[in-house]
Amino acid sequence: MFPTGPVRSLAVCVPDFEAVAVGRPASTPVVVVHGNRIRAASPAARAHGIVGGLRRREAQSRCPSVEVHDLDESRDVRSFEPVLSALEELAPRIEVLAPGRCVIPTRGPSRYHGGDRALATLVEEHVRSALGDEFVCPVGVGVADGPRAAQLVAAESIRTDTVIVVPPGATAAFLAPLPVAQLRLIGGGGDLAELLGRLGIRTLGHFAALGAPDVSARFGAVGRDAHLLVTGAGDRPPDVVDPPDDLRVSVELDPPVDRVESAAFSAKALADELHAGLAASGLACSRVAVAFETVGGDRLERLWRDEGALSASAMAQRVRWQLDGWLRSGHRHRSTDERGDGAIRVIELFPDEVTVDAGRQLGFWGGSDDGTERALRALARVQGLIGHESVLVPERSGGRGPADQVELVAVDSVDVTQRVERPAAPWPGAMPAPAPALVWSELRPVEVVDADGVGVTVSGRGHISGAPAQCRIAGGAAATVGSWAGPWCSDERWWDPVGHRRRARLQVVLETATGPTAHLLSLESGVWWLEATYD
Amino acid sequence: MSGDQVAALRSLIEQVRPVTASHERTLPVLPALEQLLPFRGLQRGTMLWVGGGPGATSLAFGLAAGPTQAGSWVACVAGREFGWASAAELGVDLHRVAVVRSEPADWAAVTAALVDAFDVVLCGPDHQPERTQVLRLAARARERGSVVVAVGGDGRSGARGRARPWPGVDVRLDVDDSSWDGIGVGWGALRGRQVAVRAGGRHGMDRTRRVDLRLPGDGGIEPVDGARPPGAGDGTSDGVDAEVLAFRARPA
Numbered sequence: 002m003f004p005t006g007p008v009r010s011l012a013v014c015v016p017d018f019e020a021v022a023v024g025r026p027a028s029t030p031v032v033v034v035h036g037n038r039i040r041a042a043s044p045a046a047r048a049h050g051i052v053g054g055l056r057r058r059e060a061q062s063r064c065p066s067v068e069v070h071d072l073d074e075s076r077d078v079r080s081f082e083p084v085l086s087a088l089e090e091l092a093p094r095i096e097v098l099a100p101g102r103c104v105i106p107t108r109g110p111s112r113y114h115g116g117d118r119a120l121a122t123l124v125e126e127h128v129r130s131a132l133g134d135e136f137v138c139p140v141g142v143g144v145a146d147g148p149r150a151a152q153l154v155a156a157e158s159i160r161t162d163t164v165i166v167v168p169p170g171a172t173a174a175f176l177a178p179l180p181v182a183q184l185r186l187i188g189g190g191g192d193l194a195e196l197l198g199r200l201g202i203r204t205l206g207h208f209a210a211l212g213a214p215d216v217s218a219r220f221g222a223v224g225r226d227a228h229l230l231v232t233g234a235g236d237r238p239p240d241v242v243d244p245p246d247d248l249r250v251s252v253e254l255d256p257p258v259d260r261v262e263s264a265a266f267s268a269k270a271l272a273d274e275l276h277a278g279l280a281a282s283g284l285a286c287s288r289v290a291v292a293f294e295t296v297g298g299d300r301l302e303r304l305w306r307d308e309g310a311l312s313a314s315a316m317a318q319r320v321r322w323q324l325d326g327w328l329r330s331g332h333r334h335r336s337t338d339e340r341g342d343g344a345i346r347v348i349e350l351f352p353d354e355v356t357v358d359a360g361r362q363l364g365f366w367g368g369s370d371d372g373t374e375r376a377l378r379a380l381a382r383v384q385g386l387i388g389h390e391s392v393l394v395p396e397r398s399g400g401r402g403p404a405d406q407v408e409l410v411a412v413d414s415v416d417v418t419q420r421v422e423r424p425a426a427p428w429p430g431a432m433p434a435p436a437p438a439l440v441w442s443e444l445r446p447v448e449v450v451d452a453d454g455v456g457v458t459v460s461g462r463g464h465i466s467g468a469p470a471q472c473r474i475a476g477g478a479a480a481t482v483g484s485w486a487g488p489w490c491s492d493e494r495w496w497d498p499v500g501h502r503r504r505a506r507l508q509v510v511l512e513t514a515t516g517p518t519a520h521l522l523s524l525e526s527g528v529w530w531l532e533a534t535y536d
Numbered sequence: 537m538s539g540d541q542v543a544a545l546r547s548l549i550e551q552v553r554p555v556t557a558s559h560e561r562t563l564p565v566l567p568a569l570e571q572l573l574p575f576r577g578l579q580r581g582t583m584l585w586v587g588g589g590p591g592a593t594s595l596a597f598g599l600a601a602g603p604t605q606a607g608s609w610v611a612c613v614a615g616r617e618f619g620w621a622s623a624a625e626l627g628v629d630l631h632r633v634a635v636v637r638s639e640p641a642d643w644a645a646v647t648a649a650l651v652d653a654f655d656v657v658l659c660g661p662d663h664q665p666e667r668t669q670v671l672r673l674a675a676r677a678r679e680r681g682s683v684v685v686a687v688g689g690d691g692r693s694g695a696r697g698r699a700r701p702w703p704g705v706d707v708r709l710d711v712d713d714s715s716w717d718g719i720g721v722g723w724g725a726l727r728g729r730q731v732a733v734r735a736g737g738r739h740g741m742d743r744t745r746r747v748d749l750r751l752p753g754d755g756g757i758e759p760v761d762g763a764r765p766p767g768a769g770d771g772t773s774d775g776v777d778a779e780v781l782a783f784r785a786r787p788a
């Protein structure tokens with residue numbers, strides 16, 4: 002049985018862990034971008050006024066020298082793995098929320114290490130040394146009654162830059178002066194925090210002062226859980242039940258695998274099976290344990306917690322994270338590696354904490370439909386065949402050139418069922434519509450000459466030296482230029498010594514055997530390139 | 537055959553026709569493209585080839601546009617160079633598109649997996665499949681009721697020339713006689729293009745018909761203003777005729 006009171010917990014929070022995971026020196030400003038918005042920024046970038054949620058361009062205008070990286074979850078997990086290994090020396094049970102955030106129940110470890118404060122100080126030291134000396138990033142460590150309260154305390158500890166240990170029973174008093182915006186740190190609390198702010202409730206203390214029945218009636222299950230948290234009445238949602246034993250699922254891999262893709266494919270099926278089992282019992286899982294067994298007999302078990310309920314795809318994602326950390330970070334034991342038996346033989350999933358499934362409200366305008374579900378299943382299968390970075394979806398992004406306007410992103414990095422179309426902002430200097438139907442991934446040089454056979458150039462002021470008369474693509478046959486237009490000049494990122502590009506683009510229609518063919522040529526550093534074709 | 541015999545036969549046809557005739561299982565296409573296709577849509581379980589001169593890729597995007605707007609998913613393989621900004625301009629809903637980048641060796645396995653679940657699978661010119669691979673894919677598409685659109689664009693290089701048409705396709709579309717407007721000698725910019733598409737194939741498509749299109753026009757794909765009326769001219773047949781022909785061609 003579960004203990005009845007809140008589980009005293011320690012939370013570790015490394016803000017902007019995604020930026021830390023990139024692995025650049027602390028002096029380099031680094032941002033990690035997801036969906037054109039800043040997801041994380043290194044302290045050096047923060048010093049330039051870059052905050053989360055900014056648009057990529059805005060961040061670049063605040064700090065022109067900033068390095069922009071795309072979000073890469075497997076990189077984040079690989080970088081977090083050493084931290085987790087370091088923490089495993091202190092405490093046997095670690096619940097991972099996401100890369101950069103984890104929770105440790107303190108009852109046993111605190112007794113062993115001599116109290117909550119001693120444990121918290123040790124944890125902070127271990128995290129810092131695991132991250133390495135070159136990363137001078139804030140680390141938040143907080144101890145409080147219950148895992149969610151501990152996360153709020155850890156966030157507060159980043160602000161004050163000290164380890165905070167809230168004495169037992171004093172959690173509500175500690176939380177009271179914090180702003181309600183902090184509720185966004187706990188599952189599903191973002192909307193609630195915004196709503197409370199608009200209703201004039203500024204601090205968690207004001208929220209706690211509301212009557213529980215009123216909160217329940219007005220803000221539903223999310224409001225009720227948050228209210229229990231801030232009043233200190235209990236950190237565990239009241240509908241947590243003991244996980245049934247028969248929901249443990251496992252798969253034996255024969256032959257054993259040491260590639261993430263093939264193991265992740267089996268894991269997806271396993272997650273689906275577990276999810277179906279839970280759904281049949283009317284349960285949802287908020288903490289799942291993922292265990293691997295290797296050929297050499299090693300066992301790695303890890304707990305993954307989510308404040309909401311873990312969906313089947315979220316579980317599969319956690320398994321893939323763990324696989325990434327295990328197979329790619331070099332964490333597996335050297336001895337087994339040398340014997341070549343570090344391959345994974347068994348994957349096991351079992352729910353560690355389940356709640357009564359409150360159901361999921363589908364969007365009024367229809368959420369994911371049957372066709373989308375089918376498509377996603379097929380894509381998961383293809384990912385299993387050829388790797389998950391090979392399955393992409395187009396996403397609009399800004400840019401002047403034809404290749405910049407739509408970028409292909411990994412299907413795992415977007416929520417395919419709830420995609421939002423960002424309004425297309427005008428790009429000054431962009432090529433006029435129509436866009437070319439073929440955009441060449443390998444550029445080929447083009448020889449462009451005028452009627453006298455002299456190479457055509459474009460001056461710094463955007464004047465073309467002569468009318469193009471003939472083009473020869475990559476040393477092929479010369480073709481006559483029927484008509485042409487341009488040049489369109491662009492001088493992009495002139496402030497950046499590395500990313501600076503000056504280009505002039507020209508549209509030409511060539512007379513070929515198959516008919517007039519329109520191409521987009523671009524002149525860069527004195528050479529014309531075939532950039533795209535209007536096929 | 538006398539008039540009432542024909543009428544009797546027609547009523548018999550009505551009585552014995554299956555609940556869902558195969559030509560009713562179609563995916564909608566853009567209005568401008570209806571004339572190109574038997575039954576005015578992409579018939580499920582068929583394979584199309586889009587080739588010819590410049591404009592083939594745009595026409596393939598146009599074919600994919602209608603299904604995505606109606607909520608179908610489109611997968612694309614072996615189309616590394618496809619410009620998705622252009623696809624979006626031609627009406628493709630990019631939220632219903634998945635792009636798979638596979639090695640040629642994986643092509644058959646990947647397309648087979650995609651055909652199982654996607655309504656339309658767009659096969660680009662980066663990989664030239666073997667005849668047996670194509671036939672196997674066609675059989676699988678027929679069984680699963682999805683549409684395979686093979687694009688014989690310029691391929692990876694203009695030097696290699698246009699790709700060979702696939703064997704055994706149901707509908708073959710060839711783009712011809714393209715001409716650009718809006719661009720002059722040193723002035724203007726590419727604005728629109730007029731092309732002629734020759735459509736042929738099996739099942740009601742045995743007579744080649746020719747349709748003029750603006751690909752693209754000012755607002756996506758448009759029929760050419762003042763184009764010759766359907767049914768007139770060089771062997772063109774209008775939609776009604778095509779259906780009659782299809783009745784004749786449908787196996788008993």
